[in-house]
Amino acid sequence: MSQSETEKSPEAVGFTMDDLLSALKSVAEPTRLRVLALLAEGELTVTELTQILRQSQPRVSRHLKLLCEAGVLNRYREGTWVFYRLSPGDGIGLLARGLLNYLPGDDHVLAADQERLSQVRQSRTAAAAEYFGRVAADWDRLRSLHVADTEVEARLLDILGARRYGDVLDVGTGTGRILELLAARADHATGIDLSREMLAVARSNIERLGLDNCQVRLGDMYDMPMPDSSADLVIFHQVLHYADDPLAAILETGRVLRPGGRVMVIDFAPHEFEELREAHAHRRLGFHDAEVATWFRAAALEPGRVERLTGLSTELTVTIWSAEKTPVIKEHAA
Ligand SMILES: C[S@@+](CC[C@H](N)C(=O)[O-])C[C@H]1O[C@@H](n2cnc3c(N)ncnc32)[C@H](O)[C@@H]1O
Numbered sequence: 001m002s003q004s005e006t007e008k009s010p011e012a013v014g015f016t017m018d019d020l021l022s023a024l025k026s027v028a029e030p031t032r033l034r035v036l037a038l039l040a041e042g043e044l045t046v047t048e049l050t051q052i053l054r055q056s057q058p059r060v061s062r063h064l065k066l067l068c069e070a071g072v073l074n075r076y077r078e079g080t081w082v083f084y085r086l087s088p089g090d091g092i093g094l095l096a097r098g099l100l101n102y103l104p105g106d107d108h109v110l111a112a113d114q115e116r117l118s119q120v121r122q123s124r125t126a127a128a129a130e131y132f133g134r135v136a137a138d139w140d141r142l143r144s145l146h147v148a149d150t151e152v153e154a155r156l157l158d159i160l161g162a163r164r165y166g167d168v169l170d171v172g173t174g175t176g177r178i179l180e181l182l183a184a185r186a187d188h189a190t191g192i193d194l195s196r197e198m199l200a201v202a203r204s205n206i207e208r209l210g211l212d213n214c215q216v217r218l219g220d221m222y223d224m225p226m227p228d229s230s231a232d233l234v235i236f237h238q239v240l241h242y243a244d245d246p247l248a249a250i251l252e253t254g255r256v257l258r259p260g261g262r263v264m265v266i267d268f269a270p271h272e273f274e275e276l277r278e279a280h281a282h283r284r285l286g287f288h289d290a291e292v293a294t295w296f297r298a299a300a301l302e303p304g305r306v307e308r309l310t311g312l313s314t315e316l317t318v319t320i321w322s323a324e325k326t327p328v329i330k331e332h333a334a
Contacts, residue, residue: 014091026070042245043085136197172239176202192219254299296323
């Protein structure tokens with residue numbers, strides 16, 4: 001460790017001695033350390049934490065409150081759900097993330113927590129898969145109920161411009177509508193989706209329309225079945241609000257994009273239509289621009305323009321966020 005790293009001034013680390021003591025006190029408790037270990041895997045709601053920790057909601061809430069007050073966690077409310085995550089940035093959040101390195105790998109309580117976390121995630125994925133399996137045949141009608149398709153699609157084409165893209169990847173392709181839209185501008189377009197039912201509809205659409213340069217395959221947005229640096233354009237059209245861990249999906253996008261490649265995320269701005277959770281399996285009620293920009297930067301993608309489509313035929317605002325993977329500049333010896 002360099003001298004400058006060991007001798008940081010209070011300004012440099014961004015917190016005071018009192019902040020440090022209160023953060024250390026807050027995590028010096030078994031359940032709170034378990035919470036830290038769980039949130040290292042992604043954001044969770046209080047209900048999910050209660051299921052995993054097997055403690056009463058008031059008890060879990062009290063632990064969460066202490067961790068938030070100490071700056072170790074961030075809390076944010078979205079409709080009736082409250083999400084918790086490790087504080088980002090290089091202040092107390094960095095200290096908390098550093099502590100995770102010291103958790104013993106063979107602790108059976110932490111291992112059991114991770115096991116229950118994966119069960120919670122599986123049941124969430126299963127609920128979304130069940131929904132998409134059920135609605136697959138009717139999706140093209142349903143999707144236009146909450147998004148004014150034609151306006152969004154026209155704006156998307158406008159932003160993409162007249163240029164052609166080599167390899168396009170449509171993540172969460174559903175019935176393949178985005179492939180249909182972009183087929184003429186791509187050399188090759190692949191759609192991936194976790195729902196076999198959706199893929200079956202997409203395949204028949206591709207065949208019916210004779211889109212020879214398009215294909216679909218089973219694939220997860222967190223573990224895309226694509227090699228590194230293999231896509232010139234990655235699209236997430238109305239997909240990220242289903243994600244448990246949108247950051248992980250964007251990091252995976254950073255991996256599959258070629259240098260100079262582009263990602264477009266089309267999703268809702270923050271909203272309060274809680275019923276989309278119940279009726280349509282949404283997890284997140286839209287995203288803030290700053291949040292999306294943070295994910296892009298974490299994936300070494302340079303955030304670009306943000307377009308908002310208000311005044312659509314629905315009351316929801318659709319936002320188009322884009323980012324580019326910085327091209328690698330090769331230095332030549334003089
Ligand atoms: C709302 S639909 C959008 C489909 C399409 N992009 C469109 O605009 O019509 C969301 C799609 O994301 C898929 N999906 C959800 N979680 C996924 C994951 N982890 N990996 C890949 N696809 C996923 C669902 O199966 C569903 O087909």
